[in-house]
Structures are given as structure tokens and as C-alpha cells.
């Protein structure tokens with residue numbers, strides 16, 4: 001007896017209206033209004049006597065409305081989640097964050113009026129705590145390596161939405177050019193190039209290099225994809241922290257099927273270099289796109305910490321990734337300045353978050369001596385600071401000079 005085919009649930013010949021999406025339309029409109037208020041974060045150029053033909057150009061993301069690079073990024077995550085219908089008026093949003101994404105996402109959730117719970121490491125800086133709660137969010141603390149699982153489980157058990165910046169940044173972050181269309185691309189490099197183009201004193205319109213470490217990988221990948229897609233000459237440098245797993249993942253695909261959790265050494269550099277579960281699965285635990293990176297550099301954590309101190313002395317208010325970027329840029333400058341085809345070697349990066357977030361940690365000598373004792377404590381810190389200050393005056397590669405002179409104080 002031939003089986004009767006099963007009838008589809010929806011009867012042929014009728015059409016079915018999906019739920020009303022007025023709330024979503026309003027929420028998206030609110031986000032576009034926010035995009036207009038975001039304006040362009042400013043660029044500033046840093047020159048130093050040690051290599052006078054080099055321009056280091058920083059895009060100051062600390063000038064954004066929630067003070068970090070995560071403002072545009074949280075905007076993109078929220079836009080993606082609204083467009084795909086993951087969030088409605090009664091949804092509670094959950095996110096695992098070291099603090100910066102949490103603050104910006106708290107702002108976006110407050111904007112569209114949904115509840116937000118941030119799962120942050122139990123080492124969360126007090127300043128970041130205050131920054132997140134200012135926008136009405138609640139904080140759940142968890143061990144650093146567990147926060148991704150905790151956020152996922154909390155969202156699942158309460159029927160909320162786990163934003164998962166690590167896995168979803170690659171879907172949310174834009175890499176398109178919007179031309180003169182009034183609803184403008186939020187891609188950070190789109191803005192960067194527009195600003196260089198508009199500056200009559202800026203001769204090199206496409207930087208030779210863009211340098212950035214990786215947290216989720218969203219920022220570096222969105223810049224990398226933008227650059228590759230539009231045939232821009234800028235090379236993409238992934239400046240990785242010392243004990244991060246991400247450099248290995250980017251270079252060889254390592255840690256994509258075995259956990260690297262045992263390789264992580266505290267304190268690392270806050271916000272960057274960590275993998276929330278120890279395993280790098282693109283679209284799940286990382287948004288780093290290996291295919292858009294041109295070079296991976298490994299920067300010692302003590303060098304980056306010392307660089308934060310040097311930036312502070314120079315009056316540049318930059319956090320952990322700014323320290324990493326600064327060391328990487330000085331190293332590239334030392335090696336590439338004489339080979340550059342342009343009149344000026346032009347290196348671009350972001351000032352991702354403010355140094356003031358780290359006055360009790362990476363900018364505090366007691367904290368450095370205690371928390372970074374295995375990296376050589378203050379002996380190594382002061383050595384790196386001298387090396388960097390000297391390079392600003394006379395040039396040289398910090399990764400050669402600093403490692404020769406300062407690394408012997410470290411246990412690792």
C-alpha cells in the first residue's frame with residue numbers, strides 16, 4: 001500500500017502573515033539615529049625623532065560615546081541581532097566580555113530598551129564595572145575561562161539571547177563601503193580612509209600597514225576584509241600578546257580542535273589574546289578570519305605594559321591594546337622605513353580604550369611588580385621603558401633590543 005504523502009502544516013492557496021515587526025523597525029531606526037550621533041572618531045599622528053620619515057596614525061576610539069572601539073562594534077552586533085530577529089522587546093541579552101563590549105552593549109540595549117546581563121571575569125577592573133552599570137546593565141562575575149559558558153548557559157536557561165561577540169562578530173561587523181549614502185558604513189577603516197582622504201596635509205592616503213591585536217578578532221577581520229575586498233594596499237598585521245593562543249591559530253590553525261587553555265598565563269593583556277573556551281572555532285568561539293592577515297607578530301606582555309607607561313608619559317591615553325600596538329609599530333618602523341616606496345612610511349592603528357581604565361593595574365607599579373613578577377617585575381618593566389624611550393630618540397627595533405636587554409629578568 002503506497003504511503004499517503006504527509007500534508008504540510010500550512011495549507012496551499014493561503015498566505016500567512018508573520019508577527020508584527022513595528023518594534024523591530026523602531027529599534028533599527030533608533031540605531032541609525034545613533035550611527036548619526038557617532039560621528040567620526042578623530043585621527044592623530046605621532047612622529048618621533050628616532051625615525052623622522054615615519055607616521056604612526058592612531059584612530060582615537062576612546063572618543064566614541066562609550067569610550068572604546070566597542071561602540072561601533074556593539075552597534076553592529078545589535079543591528080545584526082535585530083535584523084535577524086534574535087531580539088524582541090522582552091528579550092534579555094547576555095554577553096561574555098572583559099568589560100569594554102559589555103559597556104557598549106549595555107548602552108545599545110538601553111537605547112532599544114531591552115535588559116542586559118554582562119558576564120565578566122572576576123578580575124574586572126572597578127572602572128569597567130562602573131562603566132557597565134552606568135548604562136543600566138547587571139553584571140555576573142565568572143572565572144575568565146568560564147565566562148563564555150556561563151553566559152551561554154544563563155541565556156539558554158532563561159530563554160534569553162546570548163549575543164556571543166566571539167562567534168558572531170564575523171556576521172555582524174560590516175566590511176562594505178557606503179559611498180555617499182546617508183546611512184553610513186560603520187566599518188572603522190572606511191572612516192579611517194575617508195579621514196585621510198579629506199586631509200590635504202596627508203600625502204599617503206592608504207596606510208602601508210594596519211596593526212591590531214585580537215580579542216574576538218572582529219575588528220582586525222573587518223578591516224582585513226574591507227582592505228582585501230576593495231584592493232587597498234594596506235597590509236594587515238596581527239600584533240598578538242605573548243601567551244595568546246590566537247597568533248598560533250592565525251598562523252597555522254592550531255587550537256582549532258584541541259584546547260589551548262593550559263597555555264594561557266595570567267595576567268595577559270586585558271581584553272585581548274584570550275579565547276573564551278580555549279578552542280578556536282570560527283563563527284562560534286572566534287571571529288578571526290585567518291585569510292585576511294598578512295603577518296603575525298608576537299609582542300612580550302612586559303614590553304606592551306611598559307609601552308602603556310610611555311604612552312601615558314607622552315600624554316596619549318591608551319589601554320592594553322594601545323601598548324601592544326605601539327611596540328609593534330616601532331618594530332615595523334625600524335625594519336621597513338628604509339624599504340618603503342612612499343615618501344613616508346605610514347602605519348595605522350586604533351587607540352582602542354583609555355589608559356585610565358588601567359590606573360590600578362597595568363599603569364600601577366605595585367600591581368606590575370606583583371602580578372607580573374614572573375615577567376621580571378619592575379626590573380624588566382623599567383628596562384623596557386628605557387629601551388622604548390631611547391628608541392623614540394634614536395630609532396631601533398624594540399623586539400631586538402628589548403629582548404636582548406630586558407628578557408633575562410623574566411622567568412618565562
Ligand SMILES: Cc1ncc(COP(=O)(O)O)c(C=O)c1O
Nearest residue numbers: 214215216217218219271321352
Ligand atoms: C582594549 C581592547 N583592544 C582591542 C580589542 C580587540 O577587539 P576585537 O574583539 O574586535 O578583536 C579589545 C576587545 O575586546 C579590547 O577590549
